[in-house]
Each structure stands twice: as C-alpha cells, then as structure tokens.
Amino acid sequence: MIPVAILATVDPVLRDAALLSLLTDLPGTGVLAQDLDPDTGTLRRIVSDQHGIAEDSTRPLAHACLGCAIREDSVPTLESMAAARRWERIIWALPVSAETAPAARPLCRPDAVPGLELATVACVVDADQVEADLMGDELLADRDLALSADDRRSVGEASAAQLGHADLVLTIGEDPVGLTLADHLRGRRTLRSTLFGIRAEQVFAPRHSARHAEARIDPCRIQAPDAPDAHGVWSLDLLSPRPVHPGRFLAGIGELAGGRTRSRGRFHLLSRPGRVAVWDGAGRQLSIGDGGPWRVGTPSTRIVFTGVDDDRARVAQGFARMLMTDDELAGSMRVRHEDDGLDGWLGAR
Incomplete structure (x- = not known):
C-alpha cells in the first residue's frame, strides 16, 4: 500500500516550503497539489516529484460544492498515481485554506482508492503568525486566499479547522504564544x-484514525485540551446539563463571541429537543448551526474557550447568564412551544 499524507495550511509560502523540504529529504515521493481560482472558477492540478512536473492541468470546477469538486478531481488522480507505480508515497497538498476533514473521509472508506492508504493528515502553521491568524479579524479574501467568490471565512476559522482535525501539526517560528495556541x-x-x-x-507514519479524527471535531464529543495554560494562553471548559435561554442567548452572543478567543462546542434548546446546536467561533467570527441529532450521551451545553487575554471571568459569567434557571425549567412546557428566534441560524423547527 502506498501511504498518502494530506497537507494543509493557510499560507501558500508555508505549503511550498513544506513540499520542498519533504521532496528533498525523501526521494520517491509524488505530490498532488491543487489550487482553486475563484475569479475564473477553475481548479488547477499539478502532479510532480523531485524530478519536476509530471502533469499540469486546469479545468472548470465540476461541482458547486468546493469540497465535492476537490474530491472529484483528487480521487481519480490519486488512483492514476497509484497505478503508475512511480512513487513510494504521495503528498496531497490541498488548496490553501481548504478544510482537511472532507478530503480525508473518502480515503478512509475501505478500498476507496485501491493501493492507497491515508497515513497522516498534517497542517503547517507559522508560530510567529498563529496569534494574529486565530485572534484577528482578517478574512481570507483580504489575503486573496478565498476559495470562492462567496467565501467569507476568516483566516482564524480556516486555521482553527485545520488544527482541530490534523493528526500532525508542523510548525516554523519560535513564538511561545503561537506554539502554545497550537x-x-x-x-x-x-x-x-x-x-x-x-x-x-x-x-x-500511519497515525490517522478516522474515528479519533472525527471525534476531535464532533461537537457532541468536544474535549478540553490537555495542554497546560502558559505564556498568557488559557483554555476554559464550560459545561452544564442545562439548556440555554433563547432570549438571553441571543442577547449575550456578542459578549461571548467578542474578544480574542477561539471557541467551539454545542448547546441545546428546549424548543428543539433532540437536536445539537453547534457553536464555532474564531477570528472574531461566530458560526451557529444545526448539527443534527444528538449522537453521544444526553443533551448538554458545553463550549471550550481558548484565549490570549485574561478575560476568563467575563466569559464564564456570560456563559452562566445564558443558561436557564430553575424557575424557567419549571415552566419548560411553555418554553418548548415558544418561538426561540433562532430559525435564521438553526432552520425552521
């Protein structure tokens, strides 16, 4: 079996540096690199190795879903690379800022690509830039890194998604704050x-476990980091069996999502029994959405915050305020049938 390593980053220079380092150090490695051009709506595919470029082609995107378009181009290309028996291993370098989870899933299915096995999902970060990337409000579009014309993600959102799913985090730079954030x-x-x-x-090295990787990004199984607080970086694991009060939740979103924090987790509402509501904040942006039915345990509200400013008390107090009180829970039948005001985020009940 030929091992495949998926490589992701939010920095095109880092991607090139990582590929050059790996190719120089380990001959016999093939590279599949993809790039999306939102202006022309095209996908460019380059297959190369230490000897140079073996294929360079550009074609219109075949699918409106970017993840689907990337997969539809990559799977047959990886099959061809495996069949060529030219390479001992393959690096699949994703378009800069692309998420790794959608790319990894097809390769985890039995016999998805004959002759290949997904060994590692890796992301590359610059420790000297991590704090600005994750805690700032710069958009990917501001750096010409958006994957489509309507890609309004922040740099922090893209970087956090890659860090959260990766098996292996590769760093350059020495800033202790950036390394601790990673x-x-x-x-x-x-x-x-x-x-x-x-x-x-x-x-x-074969370190990818689909089960563990999916658990790391599943809001139902969110866990606090096991890294200690240091260099001004802290994490706060806020957990309660109580649902949130929709009115106070909406009123307090700005307080909880503001500041220089990365936050991820879930909450539940009596008005939407059995549904997971997902909370995902990074880069001064907050995404709230419906995560489907509860998959693990009983409904609860749990959000993990990581920050660089000492405002843990503010975050903890804001979290506590949005939870329902005993008196409100006593009148829960009324709350279940009221409009919670969240249809715009979670869809119609």
Whole structure:
C-alpha cells in the first residue's frame, strides 16, 4: 500500500516550503497539489516529484460544492498515481485554506482508492503568525486566499479547522504564544513537531484514525485540551446539563463571541429537543448551526474557550447568564412551544 499524507495550511509560502523540504529529504515521493481560482472558477492540478512536473492541468470546477469538486478531481488522480507505480508515497497538498476533514473521509472508506492508504493528515502553521491568524479579524479574501467568490471565512476559522482535525501539526517560528495556541487547539492523540526538525518518513507514519479524527471535531464529543495554560494562553471548559435561554442567548452572543478567543462546542434548546446546536467561533467570527441529532450521551451545553487575554471571568459569567434557571425549567412546557428566534441560524423547527 502506498501511504498518502494530506497537507494543509493557510499560507501558500508555508505549503511550498513544506513540499520542498519533504521532496528533498525523501526521494520517491509524488505530490498532488491543487489550487482553486475563484475569479475564473477553475481548479488547477499539478502532479510532480523531485524530478519536476509530471502533469499540469486546469479545468472548470465540476461541482458547486468546493469540497465535492476537490474530491472529484483528487480521487481519480490519486488512483492514476497509484497505478503508475512511480512513487513510494504521495503528498496531497490541498488548496490553501481548504478544510482537511472532507478530503480525508473518502480515503478512509475501505478500498476507496485501491493501493492507497491515508497515513497522516498534517497542517503547517507559522508560530510567529498563529496569534494574529486565530485572534484577528482578517478574512481570507483580504489575503486573496478565498476559495470562492462567496467565501467569507476568516483566516482564524480556516486555521482553527485545520488544527482541530490534523493528526500532525508542523510548525516554523519560535513564538511561545503561537506554539502554545497550537497545542491548545490541536486535538488529543496528535503530535506537534517543527517542520524542518521532523524526518520526512515520519510524516508518512500511519497515525490517522478516522474515528479519533472525527471525534476531535464532533461537537457532541468536544474535549478540553490537555495542554497546560502558559505564556498568557488559557483554555476554559464550560459545561452544564442545562439548556440555554433563547432570549438571553441571543442577547449575550456578542459578549461571548467578542474578544480574542477561539471557541467551539454545542448547546441545546428546549424548543428543539433532540437536536445539537453547534457553536464555532474564531477570528472574531461566530458560526451557529444545526448539527443534527444528538449522537453521544444526553443533551448538554458545553463550549471550550481558548484565549490570549485574561478575560476568563467575563466569559464564564456570560456563559452562566445564558443558561436557564430553575424557575424557567419549571415552566419548560411553555418554553418548548415558544418561538426561540433562532430559525435564521438553526432552520425552521
């Protein structure tokens, strides 16, 4: 079986540096690199190795869903690369800022691509830039990194998604704040190493577990980081069996989502029994959506905050205020049938 390593980043220079380092250190490695051009609506595919470019083609996007378009181009290309028997291992470099989870899932299915196995999902970050990326309000579009004309994600949202799903986090830079943030935001059962300090063959070590990777990004199974607070970086795990009060929740969103924090988790509403409401905040943006039915345990509200400013008390107090009180829970039948004002985020009840 030929091992495949998925590589992701929010920095095109880092992607090129990582590919050059791996190709130089480990001959016999093939590279599939993809880039999306939102202005022309095209996808460019480059297949290369240490000897140069083997294929360079550009075609119109075949699917409105970017994740689907990337998969529809990559799977047959990976099949062709495996059939060529030219490479001992393959790096799949995703378009800059693309999420890794949608790319990894097809390769985790049995015999999805004959002759290939997904070994590692890796992301590359610059420790000297991580704090600005995750805590700032810059959009991908501001850096010409948006994947489509309507891609309004922040740099922090894209970077946090990659960090949260990755098995391996590769870093350059030495800023202790950035390194500590990476440790707080990468999942459990993952590894962090310096890009130029790790042996290339270790990038292809079989460490990807679909079950563990999906658990790291599942709001029903969110966990607090196991990294200690340090260098001004902290994490706060807020958990309650109580549902949120829709009115106070809406009124307090600004307080909880504001500040320089990364937050992720879930909440539940009596007006939407059995449904997971997802909370995902980064880069001064907040995404709230319906996460489907509850999959693990009983409904609860749990949000993990990671920040760099000492405003933990503000966050904890804001979280406590949005929870329903005993008196409100006593009148819960009335609340269940009231309009919760969240149809715009969670869909019609």
